[in-house]
Amino acid sequence: MTTPSWGDVDNYLVETLVGDDPTLTDALAANAAGGLPAIDVSPAQGKFLHLLAKSIGARRILEIGTLGGYSTIWLARAVGPDGKVVTLEYSPQHAAVARVNLGRAGVGDRVEVRVGAALETLPVVAADISTDGTGPFDLVFIDADKVNNSNYVNWALRLTRPGSVIVVDNVVRDGGVADPESADPNAAASREVLELLSAEPRLDATVVQTVGSKGWDGFAYALVIG
């Protein structure tokens, strides 16, 4: 047998631990039909986020970067029928596809898709949660324009509480994060956000590198401690 590739292993892991999920398969098909790029989290990563949310008993989740709602479905399933996911998306077209996918997945009523640049919608989210009494988010998943990751972590700090978790996707960037000379602005943004996670006394953080169907990347995981 030839040495299995990362993709082979991912396929095996998904077959073994995630299984067939027609709702999620349909969502990805709808994304492709709508011309959305296939830059969603992988199935194994989606399930990881789902289990993470369940592990911490998350009832309120903020997602920055919806695309077609693939990760949103995983997160919305975790919060249960009384929970809520607020997801922020720049592209009206992506948001429209996401709304259909979320409705078809049976979680549309627990997800609010807000359209616009996240740096403009985040202040509105902050104002809403301070007036409607819903309180801070238990989990923030950051997966939008990478150059703003540090801004998003700073916002996440304002919108969470001690014990909340902040996850930032795609911080390894094919290893570019370890190259201080990298010309890739996204790699530079990864270094910036990891330095922020390290320096910020209200956070304790690490990174888990990921390989598989989506290449070589990684999740930053930060616990709000103060």
Ligand code: SAM
């Ligand atoms: N989380 C999604 C998933 O796994 O299914 C994938 C999100 S995709 C990597 C990034 C999304 O962020 C895209 O849909 C893009 O339009 C959106 N985006 C980019 N810049 C943004 C911004 N400034 N504010 C909000 N969303 C943005």
